[in-house]
Amino acid sequence: MLSEGHDSARQRTHCVACNLRRLCLPGGLADQDTLAFETLVTVQRRIGRGTALVSAGEPFSSVYATRLGSFKAVLLSESGHEQITGFYMTGEMIGLDGIDTGVHQATIVAMEESEVCSIPFAALQRLAAINPHVQRQLHRALSRELGLYQGVMLLLGTMTAEQKMATFILSLSKRFALRGFSGAQFSFRMSRAEIGSFLGITVETVSRTLTRIQERGLINIRARELTILDLPNLRKSSGR
Amino acid sequence: MLSEGHDSARQRTHCVACNLRRLCLPGGLADQDTLAFETLVTVQRRIGRGTALVSAGEPFSSVYATRLGSFKAVLLSESGHEQITGFYMTGEMIGLDGIDTGVHQATIVAMEESEVCSIPFAALQRLAAINPHVQRQLHRALSRELGLYQGVMLLLGTMTAEQKMATFILSLSKRFALRGFSGAQFSFRMSRAEIGSFLGITVETVSRTLTRIQERGLINIRARELTILDLPNLRKSSGR
DNA sequence: CGGCAGGTTGACGACCCTCAAATTTTGTGG
DNA sequence: CCACAAAATTTGAGGGTCGTCAACCTGCCG
Numbered sequence: 001m002l003s004e005g006h007d008s009a010r011q012r013t014h015c016v017a018c019n020l021r022r023l024c025l026p027g028g029l030a031d032q033d034t035l036a037f038e039t040l041v042t043v044q045r046r047i048g049r050g051t052a053l054v055s056a057g058e059p060f061s062s063v064y065a066t067r068l069g070s071f072k073a074v075l076l077s078e079s080g081h082e083q084i085t086g087f088y089m090t091g092e093m094i095g096l097d098g099i100d101t102g103v104h105q106a107t108i109v110a111m112e113e114s115e116v117c118s119i120p121f122a123a124l125q126r127l128a129a130i131n132p133h134v135q136r137q138l139h140r141a142l143s144r145e146l147g148l149y150q151g152v153m154l155l156l157g158t159m160t161a162e163q164k165m166a167t168f169i170l171s172l173s174k175r176f177a178l179r180g181f182s183g184a185q186f187s188f189r190m191s192r193a194e195i196g197s198f199l200g201i202t203v204e205t206v207s208r209t210l211t212r213i214q215e216r217g218l219i220n221i222r223a224r225e226l227t228i229l230d231l232p233n234l235r236k237s238s239g240r
Numbered sequence: 241m242l243s244e245g246h247d248s249a250r251q252r253t254h255c256v257a258c259n260l261r262r263l264c265l266p267g268g269l270a271d272q273d274t275l276a277f278e279t280l281v282t283v284q285r286r287i288g289r290g291t292a293l294v295s296a297g298e299p300f301s302s303v304y305a306t307r308l309g310s311f312k313a314v315l316l317s318e319s320g321h322e323q324i325t326g327f328y329m330t331g332e333m334i335g336l337d338g339i340d341t342g343v344h345q346a347t348i349v350a351m352e353e354s355e356v357c358s359i360p361f362a363a364l365q366r367l368a369a370i371n372p373h374v375q376r377q378l379h380r381a382l383s384r385e386l387g388l389y390q391g392v393m394l395l396l397g398t399m400t401a402e403q404k405m406a407t408f409i410l411s412l413s414k415r416f417a418l419r420g421f422s423g424a425q426f427s428f429r430m431s432r433a434e435i436g437s438f439l440g441i442t443v444e445t446v447s448r449t450l451t452r453i454q455e456r457g458l459i460n461i462r463a464r465e466l467t468i469l470d471l472p473n474l475r476k477s478s479g480r
Numbered sequence: 481c482g483g484c485a486g487g488t489t490g491a492c493g494a495c496c497c498t499c500a501a502a503t504t505t506t507g508t509g510g
Numbered sequence: 511c512c513a514c515a516a517a518a519t520t521t522g523a524g525g526g527t528c529g530t531c532a533a534c535c536t537g538c539c540g
Contacts, residue, residue, distance in 0.1 A: 075390055078480035081398045085390050097390060099383035105390055125379070129369045139365070142382040143339030149389035150315055150325050150337060150345060156396035157440035158321045161528070192487060200397035202529055207488055223487090223537080240318035401496070432519060442497060447520055463505070463519090481540105488535070497526080505518065510511105 013041040013117055023091025023178065024065050025119070025137050033133045040127060041065075043118040047110040053094065056107045060098025062118045066090050069114025070189050072198075073106040084198040086148065087111075087190060089175050093141050111189040156200045159239060164199040165209045166238035169219065173228060185227045213237065253281040253357055263331025263418065264305050265359070265377050273373045280367060281305075283358040287350040293334065296347045300338030302358045306330050309354025310429050313346040314437075324438040326388065327351075327430060329415050333381050351429040396440045399479060404439040405449045406478035409459065413468060425467045453477065 015026045015038040026034045044067065047053050053064060053071060071088040085106060088094050098104040099121065128135035155164055177183030190198075196206040213219050218234045220227040228234060255266045255278040266274045284307065287293050293304060293311060311328040325346060328334050338344040339361065368375035395404055417423030430438075436446040453459055458474045460467040468474060 075394050077394050077398060081479075083394050083397045085393050097383060097386045100380045100387055101383075105387055125372070125375060129372065129375060132365070132369065135365060135369060139378075139382070140340045142379070142386070143337060143341075146337045146382070146385055146389065147340055147345055149386065149393065152393055153325050153389065153396060154315050154317050154323050156393060157323045157437075158317055191485095197397075203487080204489085204530085205528060208528090211488075239321075431517095443519075444498085444521085445496060448496090451520075483538100483540090485538085486536080488533100490531105490533085492530085494529075495527090498524085499522105501520100501522085503518100503520070505516100507516075508514085510513085 013038060013044060015041065018067075020065075020067065020091040025093060025141055026134075027091075027137065029133050029137060033131055036127060036131055037134055040119050040123050041117045045116050045118060047071075047114045047116065049110055049112050049114075051110050053108040053110060053114075053116060054098075054104045056104055058104045060095070060102050060104050060121070062120050063096055063124070064094040064108075064116040064118055066092050066094060067115045067117050069110055069112045071108050071110055071114060072190065072194060073108050074197075075106050082197065083200070084194055085152070087194075087198065090179060093145070096142055096145055111194075161199075161201050161205050161209045162213065162237055163239040164201065165195075165206070165213060166218075166234050168195065168199060169226065169228070170234065170238055172226075183228070184231075185225075187225045189224070253278060253284060255281065258307075260305075260307065260331040265333060265381055266374075267331075267377065269373050269377060273371060276367060276371055277374055280359050280363050281357045285356050285358060287311075287354045287356065289350055289352050289354075291350050293348040293350060293354075293356060294338075294344045296344055298344045300335070300342050300344050300361070302360050303336055303364065304334040304348075304356040304358055306332050306334060307355045307357050309350055309352045311348050311350055311354060312430065312434060312438075313348050315346050322437065323440070324434055325392070327434075327438065330419060333385070336382055336385055351434075401439070401441050401445050401449050402453065402477055403479040404441065405435075405446070405453060406458075406474050408435065408439060409466065409468070410474065410478055412466075423468070424471075425465075427465045429464070 026037045073086045173183040176186045192206045218230045266277045313326045413423040416426045432446045433443045458470045
C-alpha cells in the first residue's frame, strides 16, 4: 500500500484542496459545504487545443469549471458571421447559457491544452435545494456572468477601438493578477483575430491599435507577450 | 357582501389569474406551484414615467416582474457615456444583475406609467429550495437573460446600422406578438435616442436608417407608430 | 529550407459620427 | 381648444475612424 495519490487513471477532484477554489463555484463555501459540492464533480475532461468542449445546438446537461487552460465562447450569427462572446480562464464557469432552452447557445473551444471539471446541472440543482450556500454560489455565478456581459455591451456599444483595446488589456491584467500571476507582464492565449472578434473590430485594427498604444509607451508587446509600462495612462486610454 | 374584487386599496396579486403568467416567472408552473409562488409577491409598485425603479449602486434585495408598462436598463460607463442594455416589456424580469455583488449594476427607468410585482429575492431562494419547479423557473430566467445579452453582443459587434435597426424592429415585433398584439403594427415607447443608445449608434443614424428602410418600402413609420410592410425583406435586411 | 498560418503595414473608401439648422411633435398654461 | 415653448426628430454638410483589399513580413513546423 504505497499509494501516494498518483493514481492518475481515477483521479478524483478535491475541491477542498484545489488552489482555484476561491475563484470557482465553491468559492467562499465552508469546508463542509465544499465537501458536499465536491461529490458532484465526478468527471474531469481534457480538451485539446482547438477542440470544442460543447457545440452550439447540443443538449445541455452540465456546466463546467475551467481547471486548466483557457476557452473561448463563439456565437454564430445567422448570416454566418461569428463573434466571440467571452474568454474563460482557470476557475471560471462555462456553459451557463444552456439552462434556459436546454440547448447550448455558444460553441466553447479550448485555446490551449485544457481541462475542465464537469458539474451535472441536475445534481447541482438538487444540492442547491438542500444547501443554501451552494444555492447562493450558483446564483452568484449566473449573475456574475450577466454583469460581465453588461460590461461587454458597454464596450461594444460606446467605445473606440483604442478604448476597447485598453479595456481588454486591463481586464486580462486583472484576471492574471487574481490568479497569482503578474498583472504587469503576461502572455495571453488568443490570436489577434480572436481579440478582434471579441472587441467587434477587425484584425487589422487590432494590430494597428496595439502598435499605436505601444508607440505611445504604454505597453510593450511582442507576439503574445505583453508588458504594461504605464498603467495610469493605459487606464486613461480605456476611458476613465 | 357585494364585493366583486374591486378592492383596489389592497389589491393582492393573483398570479394564477394573471394574463401575463405564461411569460412571467411562474410561467409553466402548475396551479399548485403558482399558488405557492404567489405568496411571495406581496408588493406591487407603480412607477411613473421617467422614474427609476432601482438605481445603480443601490443594495439589491428584490427582483421585479413587469406587470404593466415598460422599462429600460441604463448602464453608466466611467467616462460618463451611458448605454441602454435592455428594454423590458410586460412579463419580463428585471433586476437579476444585482445578485452577484448585492448591488444593482444598472439603473432601471420606467418609459411610461408602469407597474411591477416585487419579488423578495431571499424568499424566492427559500421557495426555490423546496420547490424544484420554482427553482427551475428561476434558473431559466437567469439563463434567458444571458441568452438575450449574447444576442445583443452579436448585434453590437458584427452588424451595420441597418442590420441593427432591422433586427431591433423584428425583436419588438416578436415580443408584441407574444403578448397578443399585432406584430405587424405597433407603437413602441422608446425615443430615437434610446434606440440609438441600445444599438450603439447615434440618434441621427437611427433617424436616417429608419428613413432609408421606409423609402425602400419595408416599413412605414410615423412618430412611434410602426407598420411592417415587407417582412421577408426586412428579415433579409437584418442579415439572414 | 520551404510552406503556411499569423501578424503587420499601407492605400483607399465607406460608414457613421459630429456639428448645425430646420421641422415636427409633445407638453403646458391660458 | 388654442397658443406657445420645449423637446424630439429629421435633414444636411463635412470629416474621422475603421473596414476592405492587398502586399509584405515573421515565426513555426515538417
